[in-house]
Amino acid sequence: MTHQGSVAYIEDIARYExxxxxxxxxxxxxxxxxxxxxxxxxxxxxxxxxxxxxxxVDEDTFRRADxxxxxxSLIVSGTVRADSRAPGGFELDASTxxxxxxxxxxxxxxxxxxxxxxxxxxxxxxxxxxxHAILRVRAEVIAAVRRFFDDRGFILAxxxxxxxxxxxxxxxxxxxxxxxxxxxxxxxxxxxYNEADAMALGLVYCFGPTFRAEKSKTRRHLTxxxxxxxxxxxxxxxxxxxxxxxxxxxxxxxVLERRMPELKRLERDVSKxxxxxxxxxxxxxxxxxxxxxxxxxPFEWGGDFGAPDETVLASSFDRPVAVHRYPSKIKxxxxxxxxxxxxxxxxxxxxxxxxxxxxxxxxxxxxxxxxLVRRIKEHDLPPEAFEWYLDLRxxxxxxxxxxxxxxxxxxxxxCGLDHLREAIPYARMLYxxxx
Amino acid sequence: MTHQGSVAYIEDIARYExxxxxxxxxxxxxxxxxxxxxxxxxxxxxxxxxxxxxxxVDEDTFRRADxxxxxxSLIVSGTVRADSRAPGGFELDASTxxxxxxxxxxxxxxxxxxxxxxxxxxxxxxxxxxxHAILRVRAEVIAAVRRFFDDRGFILAxxxxxxxxxxxxxxxxxxxxxxxxxxxxxxxxxxxYNEADAMALGLVYCFGPTFRAEKSKTRRHLTxxxxxxxxxxxxxxxxxxxxxxxxxxxxxxxVLERRMPELKRLERDVSKxxxxxxxxxxxxxxxxxxxxxxxxxPFEWGGDFGAPDETVLASSFDRPVAVHRYPSKIKxxxxxxxxxxxxxxxxxxxxxxxxxxxxxxxxxxxxxxxxLVRRIKEHDLPPEAFEWYLDLRxxxxxxxxxxxxxxxxxxxxxCGLDHLREAIPYARMLYxxxx
Numbered sequence: 001m002t003h004q005g006s007v008a009y010i011e012d013i014a015r016y017e018x019x020x021x022x023x024x025x026x027x028x029x030x031x032x033x034x035x036x037x038x039x040x041x042x043x044x045x046x047x048x049x050x051x052x053x054x055x056x057v058d059e060d061t062f063r064r065a066d067x068x069x070x071x072x073s074l075i076v077s078g079t080v081r082a083d084s085r086a087p088g089g090f091e092l093d094a095s096t097x098x099x100x101x102x103x104x105x106x107x108x109x110x111x112x113x114x115x116x117x118x119x120x121x122x123x124x125x126x127x128x129x130x131x132h133a134i135l136r137v138r139a140e141v142i143a144a145v146r147r148f149f150d151d152r153g154f155i156l157a158x159x160x161x162x163x164x165x166x167x168x169x170x171x172x173x174x175x176x177x178x179x180x181x182x183x184x185x186x187x188x189x190x191x192x193y194n195e196a197d198a199m200a201l202g203l204v205y206c207f208g209p210t211f212r213a214e215k216s217k218t219r220r221h222l223t224x225x226x227x228x229x230x231x232x233x234x235x236x237x238x239x240x241x242x243x244x245x246x247x248x249x250x251x252x253x254x255v256l257e258r259r260m261p262e263l264k265r266l267e268r269d270v271s272k273x274x275x276x277x278x279x280x281x282x283x284x285x286x287x288x289x290x291x292x293x294x295x296x297x298p299f300e301w302g303g304d305f306g307a308p309d310e311t312v313l314a315s316s317f318d319r320p321v322a323v324h325r326y327p328s329k330i331k332x333x334x335x336x337x338x339x340x341x342x343x344x345x346x347x348x349x350x351x352x353x354x355x356x357x358x359x360x361x362x363x364x365x366x367x368x369x370x371x372l373v374r375r376i377k378e379h380d381l382p383p384e385a386f387e388w389y390l391d392l393r394x395x396x397x398x399x400x401x402x403x404x405x406x407x408x409x410x411x412x413x414x415c416g417l418d419h420l421r422e423a424i425p426y427a428r429m430l431y432x433x434x435x
Numbered sequence: 436m437t438h439q440g441s442v443a444y445i446e447d448i449a450r451y452e453x454x455x456x457x458x459x460x461x462x463x464x465x466x467x468x469x470x471x472x473x474x475x476x477x478x479x480x481x482x483x484x485x486x487x488x489x490x491x492v493d494e495d496t497f498r499r500a501d502x503x504x505x506x507x508s509l510i511v512s513g514t515v516r517a518d519s520r521a522p523g524g525f526e527l528d529a530s531t532x533x534x535x536x537x538x539x540x541x542x543x544x545x546x547x548x549x550x551x552x553x554x555x556x557x558x559x560x561x562x563x564x565x566x567h568a569i570l571r572v573r574a575e576v577i578a579a580v581r582r583f584f585d586d587r588g589f590i591l592a593x594x595x596x597x598x599x600x601x602x603x604x605x606x607x608x609x610x611x612x613x614x615x616x617x618x619x620x621x622x623x624x625x626x627x628y629n630e631a632d633a634m635a636l637g638l639v640y641c642f643g644p645t646f647r648a649e650k651s652k653t654r655r656h657l658t659x660x661x662x663x664x665x666x667x668x669x670x671x672x673x674x675x676x677x678x679x680x681x682x683x684x685x686x687x688x689x690v691l692e693r694r695m696p697e698l699k700r701l702e703r704d705v706s707k708x709x710x711x712x713x714x715x716x717x718x719x720x721x722x723x724x725x726x727x728x729x730x731x732x733p734f735e736w737g738g739d740f741g742a743p744d745e746t747v748l749a750s751s752f753d754r755p756v757a758v759h760r761y762p763s764k765i766k767x768x769x770x771x772x773x774x775x776x777x778x779x780x781x782x783x784x785x786x787x788x789x790x791x792x793x794x795x796x797x798x799x800x801x802x803x804x805x806x807l808v809r810r811i812k813e814h815d816l817p818p819e820a821f822e823w824y825l826d827l828r829x830x831x832x833x834x835x836x837x838x839x840x841x842x843x844x845x846x847x848x849x850c851g852l853d854h855l856r857e858a859i860p861y862a863r864m865l866y867x868x869x870x
Contacts, residue, residue: 009637011588024669026634026831044637044668045588073831101802101832123631123823124830132635139591146581153444153480156574160861161596161644162659164869176611176621178658179650184868186611193861196558196870199461200567202444202479208644209596215614223613224597233479234459367536388558388870395559396461396508397536426595426628433619434599435631435823 003077003096011045013090016080023048023092026127027072027103029110030065037065039094041076046261047129049086050076052094061097071103071127088261115421122426123435133262134422137255138411142207144254145228145405148247149205154230157197159190159206165385174213174223186211189404192334192389194231195365198400199392205230217430219419220307220357222408224428231402237336237346237364240401241322244350244360245280247405248320252276255414268416272354275318282322285344288313304330311355320359324348333379334372336364336401348403356413362403369393438512438531446480448525451515458483458527461562462507462538464545465500472500474529476511481696482564484521485511487529496532506538506562523696550856557861558870568697569857572690573846577642579689580663580840583682584640589665592632594625594641600820609648609658621646624839627769627824629666630800633835634827640665652865654854655742655792657843659863666837672771672781672799675836676757679785679795680715682840683755687711690849703851707789710753717757720779723748739765746790755794759783768814769807771799771836783838791848797838804828 005020013021025043032038037052054062068074078094108124118125125131149156162176162184174186190206197204207228214221230247232239252273255263263270283291292299297312299305304326305313314321325344328337335345347363366372372393376386411423421427426435440455448456460478467473472487489497503509513529543559553560560566584591597611597619613619625641632639642663649656665682667674687708690698698705718726727734732747734740739761740748749756760779763772770780782798801807807828811821846858856862861870 009588024833025637044590044633044635044639071831073833100834101828101830103830106830121823121826123628124826126632126635135592135632135636136590139585142591143581143585146578150574150578153446155479155571156577157570157860158644158661160659160863160868161646162863162868174611174613176609178609178868179648179865182868193558193870197561197570197860198479200479200561201570202460204479209593211596213614224595226593388556391556391559393536395536395538395541396506398459398508399535425592425632428595428597430614433595433597433613433617435628 003075003098005077009045010041010043010048010088013046013048013080013088017082017090018080020077020079020095021092022075022077023050024075024100025073027068027070027074028129029070030068032066037062039065039068039076041074041092042127042132046088048088048090048092050078050092050094052097056093057095057097064097064099068099069103069106070109071106073100073103074098075100119421119427119432120434126425129265131422133265134411134415134417135425136262137259137266137415138407138423140255140259141251141411141414142226142407144251145247145407146207147254148250149228149230152203154203154205155197155201157194157201157204157206158208159187159193159197161187161208163187165382172213174211188212189227190229191231191402191404194229194402195389195392195400198231198233198402199396199398202233203230215430218307219421220409222420222424222427222429225420225424226407227404228407229402229404231400233398233400235364235401236399237324237348237401240362240364240403241282241324241348244322244348244362244403244405245278248280248350248360249276249278251410252414263415266415268414272318273414276353277319280320280322280350281317282324284324285326288323291316302327302329307357310351310357314351314353314355314357317353320350320352322348322350331363333375333381334363334365336366336399346401352409352413354413354416356409359409359413360403360405362401364399364401367393367397367399369397438510438533440512444480445476445478445483445523448481448483448515448523452517452525453515455512455514455530456527457510457512458485459510459535460508462503462505462509463564464505465503467501472497472529474500474503474511476509476527477562477567479567481523483523483525483527485513485527485529487532491528492530492532499532499534503534504538504541505544506541508535508538509533510535554856554862554867555869561860564700566857568700569846569850569852570860571697572694572701572850573842573858575690575694576686576842576846576849577661579686580682580842581642582689583685584663584665587638589638589640590632590636592629592636592639592641593643594622594628594632596622596643598622600817607648609646623647624662625664626666626837626839629664629837630824630827630835633666633668633837634831634833637668638665650865653742654856655844657855657859657862657864660855660859661842662839663842664837664839666835668833668835670799670836671834672759672783672836675797675799675838676717676759676783679757679783679797679838679840680713683715683785683795684711684713686845687849698850701850703849707753708849711788712754715755715757715785716752717759719759720761723758726751737762737764742792745786745792749786749788749790749792752788755785755787757783757785766798768810768816769798769800771801771834781836787844787848789848789851791844794844794848795838795840797836799834799836802828802832802834804832
């Protein structure tokens with residue numbers, strides 16, 4: 001079969017208006033009248049409708065399109081025509097059609113399927129318009145994060161996945177049988193290594209998968225998730241909050257600029273995202289507690305916020321809110337106490353609007369050797385596991401700080417999803433490691 | 436103490452010529468005459484010499500610099516002065532000095548230390564000029580790889596770390612105790628998932644840590660390493676080789692453009708890197724075997740190349756060489772056979788020059804369902820583990836291909852290192868998961 005035209009991706013189709021092109025992809029959908037086939041094609045970069053009129057093609061070609069099934073792979077050539085009614089602004093007037101691979105009884109049809117059914121077929125489900133859009137937004141979020149840090153002179157320093165000791169208790173760690181009788185644990189955060197790297201490289205970030213063996217089945221937990229963690233030598237809490245704010249604004253902005261078609265396909269209310277501008281409101285934990293009680297959500301000082309509390313807090317603002325200075329008791333051992341009020345930590349959580357909850361958690365870290373040793377003891381942690389970490393306070397300690405941002409939580413928020421499982425290609429959860 | 440000037444990073448110092456700046460960092464080295472202290476400072480972005488003359492500062496400040504120890508953290512202000520003899524082109528005429536954190540008996544001195552000693556102190560070793568340079572090159576390599584794919588419309592789709600079944604035998608897999616009685620295995624490659632993702636998104640890549648439980652102690656093995664793997668729907672072997680070539684040229688080019696000071700500090704012969712231009716020589720496995728025998732390296736058709744063979748082959752060329760069409764028997768089950776000669780596979784390895792060996796391995800994948808099922812049986816693999824993978828051939832199969840490139844191998848080559856362990860912040864090896 002001879003196809004006429006340049007091989008093109010649907011995403012770039014506007015460049016080819018009025019020209020012949022060759023599209024290689026899959027049949028997403030089909031409807032036919034007696035004299036015209038309307039074939040919705042997808043090629044991974046987008047979707048386009050090919051219009052095949054009986055008058056425009058030979059008999060064989062038209063008949064070949066009569067019984068095309070969903071997800072048949074094909075090569076179609078035709079002429080690109082602008083059409084303002086088309087979702088992407090263009091249609092293809094088809095002239096040739098070649099079938100590459102058949103598809104019999106494709107298991108995901110336009111009808112409704114249960115989530116477990118779809119998750120069992122995740123390798124196919126991602127071909128759907130909605131999942132396709134989410135994964136493209138995810139890729140854009142990650143590219144935005146990396147460019148943000150690279151452009152500001154941060155050095156990417158990958159922290160290890162295999163870690164030697166159970167730094168924060170073993171209950172939520174996944175053990176790995178390493179060689180001989182050694183047990184390694186999968187990382188929960190690159191932060192301790194990040195601190196060492198910041199002392200060597202000044203401005204650093206790590207960005208990789210992290211693991212939590214939590215037996216929770218909520219819509220906000222995965223056992224394997226991606227996290228970006230910047231760490232900055234000589235940074236104060238103030239610097240950490242500003243960096244978090246700049247990052248979130250930059251990521252949302254880039255997605256709005258480059259993934260608007262995907263957001264529309266997800267029926268996301270983008271006006272909510274357009275409000276994500278500096279400055280973010282900043283409130284102390286104390287103020288947050290007062291706010292909760294004033295809004296009829298009883299809350300006692302000293303506890304950690306649950307999802308309903310975060311929703312109430314976030315609903316008071318049209319953009320993310322930074323909540324700082326939580327009680328030290330409910331926060332990690334390495335957080336610097338506020339010198340003016342040592343019962344609270346120089347830490348911050350950023351809560352996304354619209355009830356999506358915490359997306360960022362960070363702090364200034366303890367710089368003083370003696371205080372850090374005391375905190376390790378108070379938290380009943382094994383001091384020998386922290387010998388190398390204490391070296392950072394032995395040899396030229398400096399104030400420093402950073403944060404972690406969970407990628408799936410950000411994607412869930414930006415896409416407006418109900419559950420984290422759709423924000424990653426292959427979600428790992430309590431009862432799911434397949435496919 | 437009052438410091439005069441803007442807070443600046445050493446990397447940006449040229450912008451501040453003649454102006455007062457504040458540098459925050461660590462003492463890397465010090466020498467003194469009676470009337471002048473020469474303080475080499477590092478701040479993570481670079482190194483600079485601060486010159487403190489007794490005449491220019493008050494008595495206290497000068498005395499404070501008398502006994503400064505290596506890795507003391509400090510804040511120094513002064514005026515930036517161009518000096519063509521300085522490695523970075525500038526020096527600082529110091530006017531104030533504040534000590535932030537002391538450093539007593541820093542364990543890594545300018546004298547020689549053994550590698551195990553240094554690896555035990557990796558969290559400090561990375562502060563040295565040489566390790567600092569390597570890590571900055573590594574970050575640049577990774578940024579270059581990601582930009583290359585992002586700019587070409589590839590969608591990043593992260594493949595899972597936890598995988599359900601031992602697809603290629605369990606001997607080199609790390610098992611993880613998942614919940615209850617489930618065992619998960621750490622991924623060795625994202626390829627199978629990549630293939631599913633390419634059918635959904637067209638052009639994809641994954642880029643994450645991968646794991647091999649190999650009990651080898653060579654300088655070319657890590658148990659945890661980072662790999663980038665692109666996969667392209669409708670790609671042939673020819674497309675795969677061209678993509679690999681473009682990627683390698685683009686990465687080397689970007690490092691040359693942006694990390695020349697680091698390459699010089701590593702005493703890398705950059706003329707060798709400048710030769711990395713298109714086109715790469717392409718030779719078949721058959722030709723490679725003939726070449727080895729002609730060069731006095733006896734080699735029998737059918738075997739896989741060892742490191743010495745790769746070195747001999749690579750030494751015939753001034754740039755990377757693509758070796759294609761290896762015997763199917765020694766390659767993975769999913770590789771498409773050459774239709775003109777089914778005993779060889781449509782695959783390619785790219786060997787780096789100067790004896791650095793294989794950096795890329797890739798292939799066109801089997802598109803036909805029946806052939807793939809036959810290969811799975813021939814390789815004694817458990818068919819049930821591949822049910823979802825076979826779906827990709829059931830529903831609209833297309834020709835496709837891709838490759839994997841090991842980041843630490845590329846960094847080792849570009850930096851001219853002896854061992855992979857220096858090409859990653861915290862190397863994991865047979866006997867090392869600390870720090």
